[in-house]
Amino acid sequence: MNIASRFNVLPDDRQTVQFTLDGEIVTAKQGISLAAALLAQSGTASRQTVNGAGRTAFCMMGVCFDCMVNVDGVPNTQACMVTVRDGMRVTRQIGLRPLEGSNDV
Amino acid sequence: MSECDLVIIGAGPAGMAAAQTAAQGGLSVVVLDEQPRAGGQIYRNVGENRSKHAWLGKDYSAGAHMVDGLDHPKITTHFGATVWRLEQGHRVVWSQNGISHITSTPHVFLAGGAQERPLPFPGWTLPGVMPAGAAQILMKTAGMLPKDAVLAGSGPLLYLIAAQMIDAGTPPKALVETQTPRMMLNAIPHLPRAVFGLSIMIKGLGLIRKIQRAGVPRYKSASGFNAAANTDGSIAFSFTHKGRNKTLNTDLVLTHQGVIPSTHISRSTGVTHRWNAAQVAFEPTTDIWGETNVSGLHVAGDGAGIGGAQAAAAAGQLAALNILHKHGRLSADARTQKATSARATLFRARAIRPFLDAAYAPPAEVLSPPDETIVCRCEEKTAGEIRQGIDEGVTGHRQIKTSLRTGMGPCQGRMCDATVRGILIASAGPNADPIAPPRARTPIKPVTLGELAAMAAGPDQSS
Numbered sequence: 187m188n189i190a191s192r193f194n195v196l197p198d199d200r201q202t203v204q205f206t207l208d209g210e211i212v213t214a215k216q217g218i219s220l221a222a223a224l225l226a227q228s229g230t231a232s233r234q235t236v237n238g239a240g241r242t243a244f245c246m247m248g249v250c251f252d253c254m255v256n257v258d259g260v261p262n263t264q265a266c267m268v269t270v271r272d273g274m275r276v277t278r279q280i281g282l283r284p285l286e287g288s289n290d291v
Numbered sequence: 292m293s294e295c296d297l298v299i300i301g302a303g304p305a306g307m308a309a310a311q312t313a314a315q316g317g318l319s320v321v322v323l324d325e326q327p328r329a330g331g332q333i334y335r336n337v338g339e340n341r342s343k344h345a346w347l348g349k350d351y352s353a354g355a356h357m358v359d360g361l362d363h364p365k366i367t368t369h370f371g372a373t374v375w376r377l378e379q380g381h382r383v384v385w386s387q388n389g390i391s392h393i394t395s396t397p398h399v400f401l402a403g404g405a406q407e408r409p410l411p412f413p414g415w416t417l418p419g420v421m422p423a424g425a426a427q428i429l430m431k432t433a434g435m436l437p438k439d440a441v442l443a444g445s446g447p448l449l450y451l452i453a454a455q456m457i458d459a460g461t462p463p464k465a466l467v468e469t470q471t472p473r474m475m476l477n478a479i480p481h482l483p484r485a486v487f488g489l490s491i492m493i494k495g496l497g498l499i500r501k502i503q504r505a506g507v508p509r510y511k512s513a514s515g516f517n518a519a520a521n522t523d524g525s526i527a528f529s530f531t532h533k534g535r536n537k538t539l540n541t542d543l544v545l546t547h548q549g550v551i552p553s554t555h556i557s558r559s560t561g562v563t564h565r566w567n568a569a570q571v572a573f574e575p576t577t578d579i580w581g582e583t584n585v586s587g588l589h590v591a592g593d594g595a596g597i598g599g600a601q602a603a604a605a606a607g608q609l610a611a612l613n614i615l616h617k618h619g620r621l622s623a624d625a626r627t628q629k630a631t632s633a634r635a636t637l638f639r640a641r642a643i644r645p646f647l648d649a650a651y652a653p654p655a656e657v658l659s660p661p662d663e664t665i666v667c668r669c670e671e672k673t674a675g676e677i678r679q680g681i682d683e684g685v686t687g688h689r690q691i692k693t694s695l696r697t698g699m700g701p702c703q704g705r706m707c708d709a710t711v712r713g714i715l716i717a718s719a720g721p722n723a724d725p726i727a728p729p730r731a732r733t734p735i736k737p738v739t740l741g742e743l744a745a746m747a748a749g750p751d752q753s754s
């Protein structure tokens with residue numbers, strides 16, 4: 187189920203960038219955090235815990251780690267600490283992140 | 292060899308004020324901050340927003356000149372820089388874009404600021420529930436305004452955010468306040484002293500008047516928060532008000548129950564911490580200059596006890612003056628003389644705190660929530676599981692951590708330490724031995740093994 191964003195985005199003169207979320211193209215304002223872009227896009231969970239609960243960005247300041255997503259193949263990336271970039275490949279993180287050697291936290 | 296005279300960790304009001312004072316005094320300063328731009332949480336993104344969003348208020352815009360102050364030949368700034376280790380004596384280890392760096396320095400000033408106090412209740416982990424401060428960050432950084440949100444909890448920031456939302460044309464659906472008349476009564480004895488902070492009081496009253504005039508419903512003395520997801524993804528937020536159960540359906544519940552110092556870094560470095568009973572939080576022990584028991588290490592601003600932005604800027608100046616003195620650039624007399632106005636600001640800003648601490652105290656059920664509440668968001672451990680552990684003989688933070696894994700997830704206890712402690716205290720009763728603060732160890736933020744391995748292969752010594 188796709189839930190509409192829980193925020194209204196004010197129009198401004200910023201340029202936009204495009205990235206993909208699970209393969210779908212998302213347009214976002216330049217300079218904002220990936221977590222903000224995901225929250226602006228939808229009100230749906232951006233990850234699932236080991237127990238299957240949906241979560242999304244919570245604190246927006248790097249404290250809670252609820253915003254973890256996979257960015258360009260790197261799991262456990264804090265979406266609130268990353269600025270959106272053109273061409274970023276973002277995937278939702280479902281359950282435990284895979285063990286992938288050097289990417290392992 | 293030292294690469295600079297002073298490393299400042301945190302570019303909020305305390306860090307920015309300290310950097311400016313220290314650089315003007317002749318020290319070479321490196322400022323590290325995890326966020327992409329200067330300002331801290333309070334002045335988040337202020338450099339980009341200059342007068343763009345009038346609804347954020349003039350106190351916010353006032354932060355812009357502090358950001359400008361960082362533009363100084365003796366100040367080097369690194370943003371997106373996460374400090375994950377601080378060694379006594381002093382080497383600061385920080386990560387930026389997946390690469391770790393080490394900077395050596397004789398003086399470190401920690402200005403890490405605060406985080407919102409967790410406000411746990413059943414359902415607070417659902418998408419659609421977030422801290423009010425987080426929503427404010429979205430307002431400041433992305434021009435995003437919460438739709439039809441319920442603001443729940445208490446404290447000055449809750450009123451400020453409500454007022455900003457009203458001015459932005461998206462007023463909150465309701466304010467659900469945990470404040471009780473009893474808390475106000477407890478605060479009254481602190482009023483005479485609070486008069487020194489009159490301008491802050493007047494601002495606060497203005498915010499409340501704005502909320503009233505906008506006709507936002509207020510439910511005071513509310514308790515028993517609960518959030519459940521409706522089938523359309525909206526949140527059914529229920530609570531008890533005047534003995535009745537009330538439910539509001541909303542897209543977003545924004546919670547706030549004050550802020551607490553971020554102490555992971557100071558705890559990991561061996562700084563002594565004390566329990567601040569009025570603020571219900573641990574804080575590092577310092578003298579009036581922000582100097583700690585660890586040589587060469589100063590801590591000030593909200594990371595050393597909650598005082599707000601003005602107090603933080605003043606405390607940052609004091610710390611910088613003391614560092615200039617220690618560095619042999621200022622005599623003790625000159626230091627004291629230059630400190631006069633910062634001391635006065637600090638006094639005024641602090642005078643109002645006892646009143647605010649008592650008036651907006653966190654209620655018992657926030658500190659020690661009902662059994663079904665998830666306390667540790669990372670490891671999904673509930674208050675009931677923690678209480679069961681206590682019944683089975685577990686006594687402190689560390690035992691709870693090793694037996695239940697609370698605080699072992701990526702946030703390293705930042706979201707559950709305060710609640711675990713609240714449950715321990717509530718279970719032990721008022722006469723029990725004091726509970727030591729939880730340990731914090733390097734790395735204080737997760738680092739990848741790959742990054743560590745690259746460091747071992749040849750540490751990058753550049754600043």
Ligand code: FES
Nearest residue numbers: 244246250251266
């Ligand atoms: S939203 Fe909390 S760490 Fe990103």
